[in-house]
Amino acid sequence: MPLDSKDHPLNSLGFAKPPAETRVVVAMSGGVDSSVVAAQLAEEGYDVVGVTLQLYDHGAALAKKGACCAGVDIHDARRVAEEMGFPHYVLDYENIFKDAVIDEFADSYLAGATPVPCIRCNERVKFKDLLETAKDLEADCMATGHYIQRKTGDQGPELHCAADAARDQSYFLFSTTPEQLAFLRFPLGHLPSKNETRALAQKYGLPVADKPDSQDICFVPNGNYASVIEKLRPGAAEPGDIVDVDGRVLGTHDGVIHYTIGQRRGLGIGGLADPLYVVRLDVEKRHVIVGPKELLTTRTVPVREINWLGDALITSQKEWHISVKVRSTRPPREAILRPISETEAEVELLTPEEGVSPGQACVFYETTGSRILGGGWIWRGN
Structure with a gap:
């Protein structure tokens, strides 16, 4: 017998009301993780609304096969929603994503840094604009497929590592604010391994049950950062010298953007007695500075x-x-x-x-x- 809402115990998302009266927006990338979250919550009787972001033009050169938030993934998310019987919306966030994530990625590389755009995407797009959209849809919370745990502590929600250390995504979610954490839910964080997620996908008969995990940065084809930056910032790859820590020229390069701190392979300065690593990048002088491993x-x-x-x-x-x-x-x-x-x-x-x-x-x-x-x-x- 259903209880009165005032006497209702907390549901699995932490609200004192029946699941049917709890609206949850699920951020759906089209992959197996977020699809399982949406399907599980729908099966539990929640008022699920699926939302997928188109983050870049999936016909453009930047997109790659198998990347999240592009054409095939939008299609997969829509199929999951149809199978499970909940509404699904696609939001065009292309301009927001370019301004908040892609442009900074390119500029950071040009400045000699090694950016992490996935963190900025969570911080500036998914947990900011999308989260506000979820509130506009009168959702009680927003759920994602991230492998991380939200626990209630003495002073409110806390962020904790996933139960499966191999899948833990805490590095990419450190910038989640307390206010955002109060609204977010991570239903997969307690699972002991990805095998359990795929087993749930099979249980729900999801069309993405065997879909491979996405790799690398979604808008970087084959992990080739330099090619993307050259498209975004034509003329950025200016040649320069490879020098040792004393300034002696050891070789030349086709652009600082092709190098990262700690790199050893592909320097093109063979024949030296000891291996050398990239220890610093001097963008103004267009120098790639190399040295022994201990300098790293x-x-x-x-x-x-x-x-x-x-x-x-x-x-x-x-x-x-x-x-x-x-x-x-x-x-x-x-x-x-x-x-x-x-x-x-x-x-x-x-x-x-x-x-x-x-x-x-x-x-x-x-x-x-x-x-x-x-x-x-x-x-x-x-």
Whole structure:
């Protein structure tokens, strides 16, 4: 027998009302993860509204086969909605995506940084404009297929790593604000592995059950960043010199945009006794500076644009003993965070890291437990 709404226990999304009275907008990329979220919530009886963003012209040269938010993925998301019987909308966010994500990606590379556009997309598009659209649709919350957990703590919602460390996406979601977190839900974060997600897709008979995961950046074909930047900024790839740390010319290059900090292969300066790595990029001089591997290590990481998710103000302590990730593929390492202001800090790595690069994120974690304490952007070299 249905209970009165005032006596109704919390549903699986945390609302004290029946699922049928709970509207949830699901951000659907067309992949298996977000499709399973939408299907599961629809089966549980929620008032599901699927929304897919067209982030760039899927007929343009930038798009690639198998990328999210392009033509075939929009079609796949629509098919899932039809199968499960909930409404689905496609929103043209092409101009917003170009202004908020793609242009900064190109400009960052031209400045010698190594940007992470997936973080900016979550921060500036999906969890900003799309989230506001969900509120305009009178949704109670917005759900995504990200592998991360939202838990309720003493002072409100907290962000925690996914149960499956191999699928954890906390590095890409550190800039989620407390206000956004209050509205967001991540139904897949507790699953022990991606196998369970695919099993659910099979259970619901979804047409995307066997669809491969998308790889690399959605608007970068085959991981070739330089070719995309040359299309976006014609003439950007100006030739220059490859030099050692003492300024001696060792070779030439076709453009700084073809190189990243830590790169060893493809330098075109063979015949040297010891291997050399890209240790710095000097955009103004058009120099690619190379040196031995030990020059890649650093202990000090300057961070700005901090989004802090801890319970106390970041400036309430002179030092925070935390763990940090300076690359998405690396495990958290112990560090000391020293705040300079509420949005800027210096991070001391207890164990030196190689290849710390401007433009990458530095994400903060509890040293014990799974909570994400926020993060910021690495803004200058070693």
